[in-house]
Amino acid sequence: xxxxxxxxxxxxxxxxxxxxxxxxxxxxxxxxxxxxxxxxxxxxxxxxxxxxxxxxxxxxxxxxxxxxxxxxxxxxxxxxxxxxxxxxxxxxxxxxxxxxxxxxxxxxxxxxxxxxxxxxxxxxxxxxxxxxxxxxxxxxxxxxxxxxxxxxxxxxxxxxxxxxxxxxxxxxxxxxxxxxxxxxxxxxxx
Amino acid sequence: xxxxxxxxxxxxxxxxxxxxxxxxxxxxxxxxxxxxxxxxxxxxxxxxxxxxxxxxxxxxxxxxxxxxxxxxxxxxxxxxxxxxxxxxxxxxxxxxxxxxxxxxxxxxxxxxxxxxxxxxxxxxxxxxxxxxxxxxxxxxxxxxxxxxxxxxxxxxxxxxxxxxxxxxxxxxxxxxxxxxxxxxxxxxxxxxxxxxxxxxxxxxxxxxxxxxxxxxxxx
Numbered sequence: 423x424x425x426x427x428x429x430x431x432x433x434x435x436x437x438x439x440x441x442x443x444x445x446x447x448x449x450x451x452x453x454x455x456x457x458x459x460x461x462x463x464x465x466x467x468x469x470x471x472x473x474x475x476x477x478x479x480x481x482x483x484x485x486x487x488x489x490x491x492x493x494x495x496x497x498x499x500x501x502x503x504x505x506x507x508x509x510x511x512x513x514x515x516x517x518x519x520x521x522x523x524x525x526x527x528x529x530x531x532x533x534x535x536x537x538x539x540x541x542x543x544x545x546x547x548x549x550x551x552x553x554x555x556x557x558x559x560x561x562x563x564x565x566x567x568x569x570x571x572x573x574x575x576x577x578x579x580x581x582x583x584x585x586x587x588x589x590x591x592x593x594x595x596x597x598x599x600x601x602x603x604x605x606x607x608x609x610x611x612x
Numbered sequence: 613x614x615x616x617x618x619x620x621x622x623x624x625x626x627x628x629x630x631x632x633x634x635x636x637x638x639x640x641x642x643x644x645x646x647x648x649x650x651x652x653x654x655x656x657x658x659x660x661x662x663x664x665x666x667x668x669x670x671x672x673x674x675x676x677x678x679x680x681x682x683x684x685x686x687x688x689x690x691x692x693x694x695x696x697x698x699x700x701x702x703x704x705x706x707x708x709x710x711x712x713x714x715x716x717x718x719x720x721x722x723x724x725x726x727x728x729x730x731x732x733x734x735x736x737x738x739x740x741x742x743x744x745x746x747x748x749x750x751x752x753x754x755x756x757x758x759x760x761x762x763x764x765x766x767x768x769x770x771x772x773x774x775x776x777x778x779x780x781x782x783x784x785x786x787x788x789x790x791x792x793x794x795x796x797x798x799x800x801x802x803x804x805x806x807x808x809x810x811x812x813x814x815x816x817x818x819x820x821x822x823x824x825x826x827x828x829x830x831x
Contacts, residue, residue: 447684448811451753454677455782462672476673483680551667554660569629570664576629595625602653602660
């Protein structure tokens, strides 16, 4: 995205936020529509469950709306929202189970004992990836999701998560190694 | 002091982060080609990341935006802020030739009648308040919807009497002339889904476990 497009988007978003704060809450629908796919997909990859992802993404938008007074106009709305979504998801994970076990991954790997229908449905790559992501600690998972799914650079992720770039690189490094091991194990089991 | 294996691993991740210089890339690829173990490690990591990066994006659940808007807490806007907005908020006036000609005609008429009006008594048409109507504008944001109608006590809950028009921004709108009073209503999306207005003035229990939107019209 060029600088001028990016600036004009930021100006439009700031105007939308200003109007929300000035008693036009219906304007907020423009921001929800623009960022709902991003928020929902991050939540889905962080939580691995469609219902929880929808709830956390919606709660994130509501929290963002409640905190609009605290929004800094120089900041990117998307980065601010990323942070809220990731924090909501981490809180949700802390309240429940943080990671899945390797047995959960085995459950979705086809083997000779299963029916062809089961094997076909279980062979879906997306499921395998999601299960592997679910098994990562939340700190590794958030970096992998933001870096490799949302394609953000380390500096933007650092702003969002409030963690130094070097720490993020270490987490990405470890997360990728762990992902590789899980997927290798998956392949051996197939 | 890092050993070769750790250095290689660090370089692999630098490559995966697209942060390796062209010299480092050439050096690493030469090492990878020369060492089958290193090649396997690099291939496995790259494959794992490719799987992550190319995994399908999930479609957002239907009515996501409407649900968020329905759940938003009401924010009170102070009286001072409302007055300020009324006086100073920018308004976009869209002109066309017909509006311009009508305005010119109106100004000319006012000027030509000014002297007469000054010397005569003002005549006021008496209109019964019960016959007066107010044009009420209703909005509903649903970019995914194909058809949106509003159904309520003002049209005897018919689902096809008042169909909204869709704007480019996914905002459906309609203007309905209504007499003063209180009305309950719902939006009907695609002919089957009944949704309360997320921006309604109030809500009222419909007796079936749902909430109707409430609209009060004053002169």
